[in-house]
Amino acid sequence: MSNSEHGSSHRSGSDHVSEAPPRKKRNRSSDDLTTGPHLQEPDPYEHLHRSMRKFSGEWIKGRWRKAEMELLLSNVGCYCQKHDISNVSEFLQTGRTKVKSEFYAEVAWGIKRPLFYVYQQIWRLYPTASTVGRFTEDEIEQLKMLQQQYGNYWAKIGRQMDRRDDSVKLKFSRFGSVCGAWGKEELESLVSAVTECGEDDINWKIVARKVKTRNYQQCRRKWVFFMCWKQLESPVSWCKQDTIRLVQELSQSTATNEEEVDWKKMAESDWPSARSASYLRSKWAALRRQVPNYELHSFRANVKCVHKKLMKNGSVVTS
Template identity: 35%
Template sequence: MWSKEEIDILMNNIERYLKARGIKDATEIIFEMSKDERKDFYRTIAWGLNRPLFAVYRRVLRMYDDRNHVGKYTPEEIEKLKELRIKHGNDWATIGAALGRSASSVKDRCRLMKDTCNTGKWTEEEEKRLAEVVHELTSTEPGDIVTQGVSWAAVAERVGTRSEKQCRSKWLNYLNWKQSGGTEWTKEDEINLILRIAELDVADENDINWDLLAEGWSSVRSPQWLRSKWWTIKRQIANHKDVSFPVLIKGLKQLHENQKNNPTLLENKSGSGVPNSNSNSSVQHVQIRVARLEDNTAISPSPMTALQIPVQITHVSSTESPAATVDSETITLNSGTLQAFEILP
């Protein structure tokens, strides 16, 4: 399933493509232009997405073909779809026309049919079969890390009891990592991810090579999985889309450095890390100052950017936790509230 961030990247790429070429409607390219006329379209709009071009192509068709928004399939349509599938095989255009739906819609619905697919927890036998099939189809050995070049449709067909989507998710998010001797992801890994991205010194998130970043990292289950971890981290910043990538990274580094150097920032007076529901606490903002350095300049930093963090005030003092202050007063932060940060330009 595509995440909101992936869809946002795709839509922004499409918008830039249209603007650069003076085209008003993407449907002109998708449904009216020949393959030669739109030959660079899908490759261009796939920039920054860790998805094969065919996956981008299918997603775009689902987004722009009105027949993809007819609504939920009725039981009658499901039965008709099964009959048409037996009759026409993989001729999705013909099947779609018969049902008044797009080719991509009926294809996707067939992929999700549960008639021959189990649901719920995988059995040991299913996991073993999945691993055998993946290694067989990719000519790799058990224990090898395999995250690219896998035909999940072929894998699902060979596994027999799970869908293409189930097989892909199970392998990339768990089984591949387990079989290669992976370790559990920790808070230290989260900090290391921020630091490693910072070391790349890239101006844009789309310039990150996730395959390279995931290489040799035992707690990373796949490049795709690592990227999803990054999205989880950056979503802690409420306006992460509105600030530059270097400022975002610098702010996250500063935040974690402060937390590491001042553990009391993550605890209340009881030490539980959970606010006391009976206390008369109030919500304020902590500002961690981050200098914005311009490229290729030796002069002093330009005006500061503030990382503003909604926190629960559980204690006010002039002697404790000197790293976090509001109006010259020191506060103790609660880790359970560190969910929605905001960088103020």
């Protein structure tokens, strides 16, 4: 990408990028704006973007809502139009650090999440690497060699392997983790670690360090979908009536998408077989996949299709 493609922050023939003034003080004409209020006023959540620790209880957690994704894409479109950027992936890969920092700060406008999470979502939407899928044996050996050479400089390792930096980082974190069935000692270590960390707001990376043989994703999945359920005095198995209840509650709700469903409240109701909010959501995901081309339909349409099928012949049952 040429210098002109990076927008007004670059000057052709110059080796340096001039320091950009604070966003609040920058004068922008109405021609700078495209759709919506983007960049027209200070970001109401700028204080959240500055620190993840100081404001640990104020931002939105969990999956991105549909409205958040639409705002993020709108912000990206505004920025690209203003700076004549035609390829976001290429810009992220070749753009200068200061220019990209301004980009992340501006596209985060109006989003109540830390800037780091906005950065992660941008790289998911606009991947710069062409290689995806499982790592081959040769790639695994290359990753080990590059990590010894560059340490935890994942961006550089990712560029050399033509993979995303978070992908190579996650793959390397799994080295040394055991796969397959959990042993009795591992399960005891998991229960002990979760108990020490507290079951309300679990830091899974700390849990993984205590378990030692499993990574944080394995620990979280095992606890959420299996172990927290088995800790009950009298566990109740999921049955067909639970499936009917789940679909009926979704049908009677006013939610327009999965993010608006209060899964936690549903799980905490008088429902013995509802193990957790994540468990209920996974049950719905299994039901939704039984609708042909479900990804092309809205949430309400999928609920209606599943409910109709369930009431017709009772054939919808999840394991």
